[in-house]
Amino acid sequence: MDLLKFITAGSVDDGKSTLIGRLLYDTDSILDDQLEAIQRANRKNDDGTLDLAILTDGLKAEREQGITIDVAYKYFHTDRRKFIIADTPGHIQYTRNMVTGASNADLAIILIDARKGVVEQTRRHSFLVSLLAIPNILVCINKMDMVDYDKAVYDKIRADYERLAGNMEKTQVDYIPVSALKGDNIASSSSNTPWYEGKPLLEFLETVEVNRQPQTQQARFPVQWVIRPQTVELPDYRGYAGRIVGGDFSVGDRVVALPSGFMSTITRIELAGENLQIGENGASVIVHLADDIDISRGDMLVKADEQPALSQSFESDICWMDTKPLDLGQTYFLQQHGKITKVKIQDIVYRIDIQTLEKSASDSFGLNDIGRVRFKSADPLAFDHYASNKANGGAILIDSRNNLTIAALMIDKPVDN
């Protein structure tokens, strides 16, 4: 069965957690004891119905304040698909947690409060979704019950959002008017919006086609671990363990180890003792080579005729996630899958004004800022343009002073030193 991972994003109080609660409720995904727990908690909406947001607001502090602080993962399925939902926080203070949920999503539901329209967090989250290269956006214009299911309100917000989406290439955008609270257009089409002819939310999610990654992706195999049993039975066994991130590998492929540049040929691909002719994209396997070359954790095998960029200087889109601002004098750690290298930030190419989406020069870069910077790394980094291979173009920045993850990197291209 097919798996769809999606997030709900949008501003505080736009009803993200309520929407998820409603989806789970309407698909019978809430079990009796969980429902009892909600009833015991006795949190009611103004009209006396159960507050379904409590299903995803799993932390005490969230329930006390009625806000979502960190991403919650929920799982449900219908006959057509399995779903993993990441319910992400709307509050600007917790944008980093929204990015956490968004990094692995196939689709983003952006909620907009029909009474408020497109607001700053709508812009920020939409921009992040586009930067993270999530291929599909579904705009749910929520709380339609509060505006008397007025088509004009829906049309106005949709037109506003279309202007915003004009800047986001390669993203498929769809729109649904809903009331998460009342259940309009969630599991079934609502009689309150006869003017809306599209699918209700659930059916949309079950059937939407997702363009995950380009089909033309090149094969990448970052080595995580070298398996060398050194036993009497297997004195010479040497297998490179890792997960294929893009493309696929076959026995007989001529490969290069990066960054060293040594070449060899794949003699065997195995998973749990079973030999495979082809190692598929996404599979965790063990690869054997014809030659005994120096390869260790952090190195990458690629096909000799499909090489990624290999550079110590590169430009990257960046989302800053720490309260301590970017420091041009500081050495940070960069982690790209299992590879860690020291880096410095050479300069800030630009920062983006989230209101106008304009790029401007800037000396400072702080919490929740988005823009582009230029890096210099201690070791050469083998990477792809982020949008063409997320797993090999995405990276994080770690503050060596406190080990915190402080920025998300969507690497663009190598630059001349």
Added chain:
Amino acid sequence: MDYLDHLEAEAIYILREVAGQFEKPALLFSGGKDSITLVHLAKKAFRPGRFPFPLVHIDTGHNFPETIAFRDELIAELQEELIVGYVQDSIDAGKVVEQKGKNASRNQLQTTTLLDTIAENGFDACIGGARRDEEKARAKERIFSVRDEFGQWDPKRQRPELWNIYNGRIFKGENVRVFPISNWTELDVWNYIRRENIKLPSIYFSHERDVITRNGQLMTATEFLNIDHEDIVQRHRVRFRTVGDMTCTAAVLSEAYHIDDIIEEIQLSNVSERGARMDDKVSEAAMEDRKKGGYF
């Protein structure tokens, strides 16, 4: 790849990240189906090599005998190291005090034994079989969950966790709890167990057992429960959906003798797996509070 292949590949990737990033990891083994699944995934990740970590069991002394027998057979077959931390030792050393009263359980006491075992062995990463679908506080936890030197989880200070990148950098004394099957549901685990033909302790399948009813739950009639004249011991056909120790794990009435029956039973069930865990029923935030205190 179908979704089980995807979940499997993700879990193997995470296990190998633990091997690559930490000096002294351990796999927390409870004898339940989730940690048995983890062991199976570890075989896929590291064989024909040895596991780069020992298995660690925190033994409350109130385990189902079937679980302990299964554990010992599995270890003999794996030829891997097993380290056992005994709650009884923590009690004897005066570090914890046994609960009193009718519903006394050693579940809470495990945390101290766990933290001591981590400290004594210098473990910097502990792999566990917790899943996000089990409970709402678990739904919030990262796959690499950093604990401070007191083993505490701070849900407000979780590191961002993007793509397939797991930041396991810590200072000495801190440790990371790692949950490779975070994204699996109960049904996924059972479907995987069926597909891979993984052996399980017999108590997961229907059998006859003497039980008493406590707080609406069927508890094993054992010396570890303070049974008095108000309790009526009855014999029923039951099985266990989740396996903790005997004082906190309730049985369910079941005629599921084979794994196909179990999968069908779960699909029809209206009650969650942890609905049979007394330890979660203490309060709305029972799991969150225990995690903050250093629990799994």
